[in-house]
Amino acid sequence: MIFKNADVVLAGGVERLDIRVEGGKIAELAPKLKGEGVDCTGLTVFPAFIDMHVHLREPGFEKKEDIESGSRAAVRGGFSQICCMPNTKPVIDNKVVVTYIKARAKEVGLCKVQPIGAITAGQEGKNLSSIGAMKAAGIVALSEDGKSVVSTGLMANAMMYAADFGLKCLCHCEDSSLVDGGVVNEGYYSTLTGLKGSIRAAEDIIIAREICLAESLSLPVHICHVSTYSGVQLIREAKARGVQVTAETCPHYFTLTDEVIANFDTNTKVNPPIREERDRLAIIEGLKDGTLDCIVTDHAPHHEDDKNVEYNLAAFGISGLETSFALSYTQLVKGGELTLPALARAMSKNPADILGLEGGEIAVGKVADLTFVDLNEQWTVDPKQFASKGKNTPFAGRAVYGRVKRTVVDGEVKYEEKRK
Amino acid sequence: MNPVIMDGKGLHRTVVRLSHEIEERNEGFHDVVLIGVKRGGEVVARRIAEYVMRTEGLALPCAGIDISMTRDDLVSAFFVPEAERNEPGFSLEGKTVVLCDDILHTGRSAVAGVEAIFRLGRPAKVQLLVLIDRGGRELPVRADYVGKNVPTSRAEYIDVHFTELGSGEDTLTIVRREKA
Amino acid sequence: MTQKDVLGLRDLSAADITEILDLGMNMKKLLRQNIKKLPHLQGKSVTTLFYENSTRTRCSFELAAKYMGAHVVNIAAATSSVQKGETLVDTGKTLDAMRNDVIVIRHPMGGAPKLLAETVKAHVVNAGDGMNEHPSQALLDMLTMREHFGGIAGLKVAILGDISHSRVAKSNLFGLTKLGAEVRMFAPRTLLPTAIDKMGAKVCASREEAVSGADVVMGLRIQLERQHAGNFPSLGEYAKYYGVNEGVLRAAKPNAIVMHPGPVNRGVELTSALIDGDMSRIEDQVLSGIAVRMAILFLLTKEEV
Numbered sequence: 019m020i021f022k023n024a025d026v027v028l029a030g031g032v033e034r035l036d037i038r039v040e041g042g043k044i045a046e047l048a049p050k051l052k053g054e055g056v057d058c059t060g061l062t063v064f065p066a067f068i069d070m071h072v073h074l075r076e077p078g079f080e081k082k083e084d085i086e087s088g089s090r091a092a093v094r095g096g097f098s099q100i101c102c103m104p105n106t107k108p109v110i111d112n113k114v115v116v117t118y119i120k121a122r123a124k125e126v127g128l129c130k131v132q133p134i135g136a137i138t139a140g141q142e143g144k145n146l147s148s149i150g151a152m153k154a155a156g157i158v159a160l161s162e163d164g165k166s167v168v169s170t171g172l173m174a175n176a177m178m179y180a181a182d183f184g185l186k187c188l189c190h191c192e193d194s195s196l197v198d199g200g201v202v203n204e205g206y207y208s209t210l211t212g213l214k215g216s217i218r219a220a221e222d223i224i225i226a227r228e229i230c231l232a233e234s235l236s237l238p239v240h241i242c243h244v245s246t247y248s249g250v251q252l253i254r255e256a257k258a259r260g261v262q263v264t265a266e267t268c269p270h271y272f273t274l275t276d277e278v279i280a281n282f283d284t285n286t287k288v289n290p291p292i293r294e295e296r297d298r299l300a301i302i303e304g305l306k307d308g309t310l311d312c313i314v315t316d317h318a319p320h321h322e323d324d325k326n327v328e329y330n331l332a333a334f335g336i337s338g339l340e341t342s343f344a345l346s347y348t349q350l351v352k353g354g355e356l357t358l359p360a361l362a363r364a365m366s367k368n369p370a371d372i373l374g375l376e377g378g379e380i381a382v383g384k385v386a387d388l389t390f391v392d393l394n395e396q397w398t399v400d401p402k403q404f405a406s407k408g409k410n411t412p413f414a415g416r417a418v419y420g421r422v423k424r425t426v427v428d429g430e431v432k433y434e435e436k437r438k
Numbered sequence: 439m440n441p442v443i444m445d446g447k448g449l450h451r452t453v454v455r456l457s458h459e460i461e462e463r464n465e466g467f468h469d470v471v472l473i474g475v476k477r478g479g480e481v482v483a484r485r486i487a488e489y490v491m492r493t494e495g496l497a498l499p500c501a502g503i504d505i506s507m508t509r510d511d512l513v514s515a516f517f518v519p520e521a522e523r524n525e526p527g528f529s530l531e532g533k534t535v536v537l538c539d540d541i542l543h544t545g546r547s548a549v550a551g552v553e554a555i556f557r558l559g560r561p562a563k564v565q566l567l568v569l570i571d572r573g574g575r576e577l578p579v580r581a582d583y584v585g586k587n588v589p590t591s592r593a594e595y596i597d598v599h600f601t602e603l604g605s606g607e608d609t610l611t612i613v614r615r616e617k618a
Numbered sequence: 619m620t621q622k623d624v625l626g627l628r629d630l631s632a633a634d635i636t637e638i639l640d641l642g643m644n645m646k647k648l649l650r651q652n653i654k655k656l657p658h659l660q661g662k663s664v665t666t667l668f669y670e671n672s673t674r675t676r677c678s679f680e681l682a683a684k685y686m687g688a689h690v691v692n693i694a695a696a697t698s699s700v701q702k703g704e705t706l707v708d709t710g711k712t713l714d715a716m717r718n719d720v721i722v723i724r725h726p727m728g729g730a731p732k733l734l735a736e737t738v739k740a741h742v743v744n745a746g747d748g749m750n751e752h753p754s755q756a757l758l759d760m761l762t763m764r765e766h767f768g769g770i771a772g773l774k775v776a777i778l779g780d781i782s783h784s785r786v787a788k789s790n791l792f793g794l795t796k797l798g799a800e801v802r803m804f805a806p807r808t809l810l811p812t813a814i815d816k817m818g819a820k821v822c823a824s825r826e827e828a829v830s831g832a833d834v835v836m837g838l839r840i841q842l843e844r845q846h847a848g849n850f851p852s853l854g855e856y857a858k859y860y861g862v863n864e865g866v867l868r869a870a871k872p873n874a875i876v877m878h879p880g881p882v883n884r885g886v887e888l889t890s891a892l893i894d895g896d897m898s899r900i901e902d903q904v905l906s907g908i909a910v911r912m913a914i915l916f917l918l919t920k921e922e923v
Binding site: 507512513516518520521522523557 | 641644645647648651652653655656657658660916920
């Protein structure tokens with residue numbers, strides 16, 4: 019199959035090229051290849067996006083999402099690979115669940131699903147989970163997502179033991195004694211609404227702790243969904259010292275500020291909370307200077323029943339797979355902050371490198387995971403159109419640029435937008 | 439000039455006649471109490487009490503009554519009136535209450551007055567006394583004592599002035615409403 | 619009244635607030651004369667839905683509704699059922715199906731009345747939600763001030779106590795500033811909410827500064843549980859350094875009044891001498907409470923026949 023006349027996003031820039039795909043790989047990449055093909059004039063091709071922070075809810079919470087609906091949402095959002103977090107029921111803390119997820123994903127056959135194992139058994143923070151066995155079954159990383167491993171000693175052991183199996187710990191950073199029931203960022207809007215706030219230090223303290231551990235142990239660590247300006251600075255300083263730390267953020271942290279909570283919209287409830295303009299700008303700066311390596315969605319689909327309740331009782335999370343690219347492109351590239359190759363690194367190359375996954379670049383011999391986008395198409399976010407079961411988004415009604423038209427995984431078209 | 443239907447002298451003559459009618463109908467003033475609808479009706483009641491006091495040496499119990507909390511349009515008119523609490527200072531239980539008002543028109547004030555009286559006790563009888571009956575009834579109400587019958591149209595109203603309410607003289611005149 | 623519900627003074631206009639206070643003045647006059655049989659809510663049903671214990675507020679709303687002839691039903695929902703039982707949205711739908719005209723809700727979580735209001739056709743009155751708002755309390759405070767001073771604009775109101783956890787302080791701040799009063803606040807830093815100065819409050823450095831030249835000195839309840847949470851060492855220490863006594867009050871204007879939403883901790887926020895003194899309007903606040911709630915219930919329901 020040949021894709022013709024596409025604007026291809028390469029590491030160094032964008033070039034108009036034809037792409038020949040064969041056996042799931044990129045066989046040829048050059049202008050005006052011989053032979054018939056799909057005309058892609060007007061479309062921009064990215065190395066397909068890789069989301070290293072997704073909640074698929076299966077097994078256990080299929081009312082919110084399952085592997086099939088999540089996979090459908092992923093390819094609709096331009097993702098060829100997604101890594102799913104272990105807070106399922108049962109928790110991904112043993113090889114059986116890992117094997118099940120991989121098998122189910124293969125059966126669905128849309129995108130590649132890479133499970134992430136829990137650091138501790140049952141995410142209870144007591145004993146390490148069966149890390150070796152899970153690695154053998156196919157996990158790509160470890161995470162206690164949704165919380166931090168409370169015991170610093172256990173966290174240190176987890177990082178060391180994980181390293182023996184070539185795994186990194188992806189750290190959700192939250193000091194629960196400081197959060198203490200907080201549901202939003204502590205600031206003007208928490209006071210205005212009377213919703214309990216949590217201060218930046220609740221996140222920063224654990225970011226600092228994980229950095230200290232990585233530095234002391236000379237091991238890598240990855241910081242999840244950074245939301246504070248001060249957290250960005252901690253990571254920047256650590257990187258400058260040579261600490262093996264990588265980090266991610268999400269579109270809502272560089273697009274929104276906590277003003278959105280003023281009307282108690284539970285779709286704005288997310289952990290860590292949406293913070294202030296100072297943080298938003300620092301997150302963008304962190305993406306620009308490489309302090310923050312990746313953009314992830316923290317896709318956290320929920321059923322309406324989990325959100326149509328009091329703010330305090332509502333579930334944390336945003337359904338993000340189907341808006342991530344457009345929000346990032348609109349905010350960062352159209353906003354003049356990042357180039358297209360830099361966005362491709364944040365959404366594809368860097369996640370692949372951090373987790374050692376295939377993909378992440380368009381080059382001869384590489385896997386043919388490709389996302390075709392019409393950058394000029396403006397559209398309005400409408401959760402009713404989501405393939406995900408989770409319609410929970412604070413972006414409903416927002417006008418964005420950049421529409422995913424086609425997603426190719428291992429050389430096969432897994433998503434093609436229906437013509438209107 | 440608006441036509442005067444009753445001046446000070448006329449009013450006095452009417453009060454005298456109405457006082458005697460009360461006495462006649464009730465065979466004296468035994469158990470008679472006077473309740474005047476605030477504020478014009480209260481003036482009428484007090485004038486009658488004053489006359490009976492002067493001529494008979496009898497102090498008839500007499501009080502004004504605020505009917506704003508018993509008006510029939512209280513809910514449908516969407517407002518809360520400024521009202522005064524009704525405390526006549528004497529019992530109405532078993533009495534013959536002469537409810538006094540200046541003008542009788544639709545009959546709604548009279549009914550509100552009866553309702554207000556019933557909130558204060560259960561009299562044996564309630565009789566209605568008015569200075570002017572201008573017709574135009576909307577309720578089955580009839581006065582027992584009428585000073586003067588003055589049929590009027592809806593386009594007219596009766597302007598009442600009493601010295602007790604700050605006017606220089608007592609006059610009741612017919613006024614034609616200005617067309618809006 | 620331009621709103622379907624009374625959820626907070628943050629979203630009520632100065633004109634709406636003034637309309638409630640105007641009618642509240644009249645209601646209070648009627649109540650003072652012991653006139654408490656008004657027909658204005660005849661045939662209407664008012665349900666109080668309380669997810670938090672409160673005798674005084676519930677009782678005040680209930681009497682206000684009954685004085686105007688409404689049918690009143692009281693639901694005391696145990697806090698545990700918030701977590702386990704029926705959702706608020708479902709409870710709201712049920713109450714709506716029963717043809718309730720007004721639902722008065724108190725809830726430990728901010729924004730709950732708004733969620734209910736979005737669900738039901740009935741008018742919703744917020745009787746206190748978490749740390750968000752308590753509009754009827756602020757309105758009764760404002761009514762008390764207006765009656766004493768003849769107006770709100772230009773008044774200097776000092777609020778002292780646990781401001782952080784106080785929906786009363788915030789509703790007062792929103793309402794009083796909308797009508798042109800100056801609101802000063804003073805509390806230990808642990809009990810002062812973030813960025814309250816950006817909402818128009820003048821945060822003072824000492825209780826003397828807060829009270830100096832004030833027309834109104836309002837104490838807010840200090841709960842013992844705040845001591846256990848580490849917000850201050852002891853009630854005794856609070857009273858000594860943050861409480862208002864006669865000495866502190868001397869800095870206020872000569873005709874100043876002392877207020878407190880109750881229940882009062884005698885000798886903590888305010889000394890007994892102030893609570894029972896000539897300047898105290900604490901009992902008058904209770905009467906204002908019924909008056910202002912009558913006004914709210916009437917104004918919300920009056921447009922419908």
